[in-house]
Amino acid sequence: MxxxxxxxxxxxxxxxxxxxxxxxxxxxxxxxxxxxxxxxxxxxxxxxxxxxxxxxxxxxxxxxxxxxxxxxxxxxxxxxxxxxxxxxxxxxxxxxxxxxxxxxxxxxxxxxxxxxxxxxxxxxxxxxxxxxxxxxxxxxxxxxxxxxxxxxxxxxxxxxxxxxxxxxxxxxxxxxxxxxxxxxxxxxxxxRASLVPITVQPDRKAQLAELSGIACDVSATANGTTFSEPMLFTHRGVSGPAILQITNFWHPGVALDINITPELSLDDLFAVRQGSPKKSFENILSNVLPKRLVELIKAEFPWLNERSAQTSNDQIEALYQYLSHFDIAPNGTEGYRTAEVTLGxxxxxxxxxxxxxxxxxxxxxxxxxxxxxxxxxxxxxxxxxxxxxxxxxxxx
Known part of the structure; x- marks a missing residue:
């Protein structure tokens, strides 16, 4: 035939x-x-x-x-x-x-x-x-x-x-x-999978799971590249435009730096104590971050609801380091299952x-x-x- x-x-x-x-x-x-x-x-x-x-x-x-x-x-x-x-x-x-x-x-x-x-x-x-x-x-x-x-x-x-x-x-x-x-x-x-949500290590996942569904504006930096866009907390880790973008430059083994209050400098925090001594840092953060995230931060810094006049330089500097280098404890990504593109x-x-x-x-x-x-x-x-x-x- x-x-x-x-x-x-x-x-x-x-x-x-x-x-x-x-x-x-x-x-x-x-x-x-x-x-x-x-x-x-x-x-x-x-x-x-x-x-x-x-x-x-x-x-x-x-x-x-x-x-x-x-x-x-x-x-x-x-x-x-x-x-x-x-x-x-x-x-x-x-x-x-x-x-x-x-x-x-x-x-x-x-x-x-x-x-x-x-x-x-x-x-x-x-x-x-x-x-x-x-x-x-x-x-x-x-x-x-x-x-x-x-x-x-x-x-x-x-x-x-x-x-x-x-x-x-x-x-x-x-x-x-x-x-x-x-x-x-x-x-x-x-x-490798890219433009993809990031998963976090088990201990941190349990903490951040309480924030699932809320978003905040962040600056995410890896390999010398920074994206200033929203980050979304999920029940598996973090997502949102800033995170998806940074996965083009980040993978496990590379440092990932996330600033959850990019609009606040260390000088700004000191200025709060100087200019508004009766205000608490909890009050200041509540104006720029979701309430549930502020509660998480307060668990790390119990003095957050005290008047700013009562805080020391070391306390303010520690708070700033926490906010500007927010540790999500990245574990990896969700992989090709949810990735928008393939890098390479x-x-x-x-x-x-x-x-x-x-x-x-x-x-x-x-x-x-x-x-x-x-x-x-x-x-x-x-x-x-x-x-x-x-x-x-x-x-x-």
């Missing part, structure tokens, strides 16, 4: 943000494009991100907001397809969106609206999508690639790996993209920053999160997906 082989110009593996963008871009160029995904639905991470409203870009998506062993790699793509370029695309479809904090754009209603735009673009471009499709073998020939799946055998001139990283395995994340890269000799840099990935020194083609295998391309490019929290990683997908789509 003769094996039936479907021939296309481009196969994109992965129907996520970068894959859909690449497929539509190539399709508009007249290429015959096939998108394959093992999931039963396209764009699952798009739908669940941003609390279901998807922070789809950041208007300040400059290279400085991305981490990579090769920091220059992302510059070209981010310039060739900017945040404004993506906004222009969704504007043409009438997407309603809001700017939550400066630069961060979210769908006003639902991430479904954004996914619908991407699927419309895919349809208009003529690209085809096959879901529930698992790949069992990839064979590279001189001028084409043979992809064997549970839905048939396909050949293509260009194979694009847009499979993402290891974050949120319940959404179908796997190391498939890394495996494909390794098979042709690519170096895959060590990976395919070494970008072995991939063209212009075309995204592998330097190890002709006709093989890598885009999106599978590469060693990770953005900060706030829409940067989606912008990397759009930019890398668009740029690769121009060359496949």
């Amino acid at each position: 003769r094996l039936v082989v479907d021939k296309v110009d481009v196969i994109v593996v992965g129907a996520g943000a970068s894959g859909l963008m690449c497929a539509a871009t190539a399709g508009y160029r007249g290429k015959k494009v096939l998108v394959l995904d093992h999931a039963n639905k396209a764009g699952k991470k798009i739908l669940m991100s941003g609390g279901g409203r998807c922070n789809f870009t950041n208007m300040d998506a400059a290279p400085k907001h991305f981490l990579s062993d090769n920091p220059h790699f992302c510059i070209s793509a981010l310039r060739r397809f900017s945040s404004q370029d993506f906004v222009d695309l969704v504007d043409r479809h009438g997407l309603e969106y809001v700017e939550k904090t400066p630069g961060q754009l979210f769908c006003e209603h639902s991430a479904k609206d954004l996914l619908e735009i991407l699927m419309t673009e895919l349809e208009w471009s003529g690209a085809e999508l096959k879901l529930n499709t698992s790949i069992s073998n990839i064979d590279y020939k001189d001028d084409h690639t043979i992809v064997t799946t549970n839905q048939g055998v396909f050949t293509c001139e260009s194979l694009v790996i847009a499979t993402g990283g290891l974050s949120i395995p319940t959404m179908g994340a796997s190391g498939f993209g890394y495996d494909i890269a390794k098979q042709v000799g690519h170096d895959v840099l060590s990976t 990935g395919i070494n970008t020194n072995e991939v063209s920053s212009k075309t995204f083609e592998s330097q190890k295998q002709k006709g093989l391309y890598f885009i999106g999160e599978v590469l060693d490019v990770t953005g900060w929290l706030g829409g940067y990683n989606f912008q990397w997906a759009w930019a890398s997908g668009y740029c690769a789509g121009q060359y496949v």
Whole structure:
């Protein structure tokens, strides 16, 4: 029996943000494009991100907001397809969106609206999508690639790996993209979960569990980088923007410094005693911190409710050290289960920053999160997906 082989110009593996963008871009160029995904639905991470409203870009998506062993790699793509370029695309479809904090754009209603735009673009471009499709073998020939799946055998001139990283395995994340890269000799840099909540050591966890659900503005510092944003106490440890951000720079073994009263200096505390001797430090802290957190601090400093005039220099200095170096006793992170991104990935020194083609295998391309490019929290990683997908789509 003769094996039936479907021939296309481009196969994109992965129907996520970068894959859909690449497929539509190539399709508009007249290429015959096939998108394959093992999931039963396209764009699952798009739908669940941003609390279901998807922070789809950041208007300040400059290279400085991305981490990579090769920091220059992302510059070209981010310039060739900017945040404004993506906004222009969704504007043409009438997407309603809001700017939550400066630069961060979210769908006003639902991430479904954004996914619908991407699927419309895919349809208009003529690209085809096959879901529930698992790949069992990839064979590279001189001028084409043979992809064997549970839905048939396909050949293509260009194979694009847009499979993402290891974050949120319940959404179908796997190391498939890394495996494909390794098979042709690519170096895959060590990976870890990032933009992820931090867990704390058992003894501290029991103490902080009483604070679960409350948040306060903090400054979190690791490896010389500081983020001043809210921190949220959870029943497992701490989360919130400041914590998610700092996990791009912190991991166990690295010092983590958290200031829970960044607006109060040591001089400010001394000034309280000088200027308001009848006021207690409990009263001062209650103006800037949640009540339950103040109660926790009071357990450490029983004199907190006394008049400030009665406190010594040593007591004030000890309080300041406690507040400015608040010890959460970090233990690790919640891991890939809840991580928004995977830090690390395919070494970008072995991939063209212009075309995204592998330097190890002709006709093989890598885009999106599978590469060693990770953005900060706030829409940067989606912008990397759009930019890398668009740029690769121009060359496949």
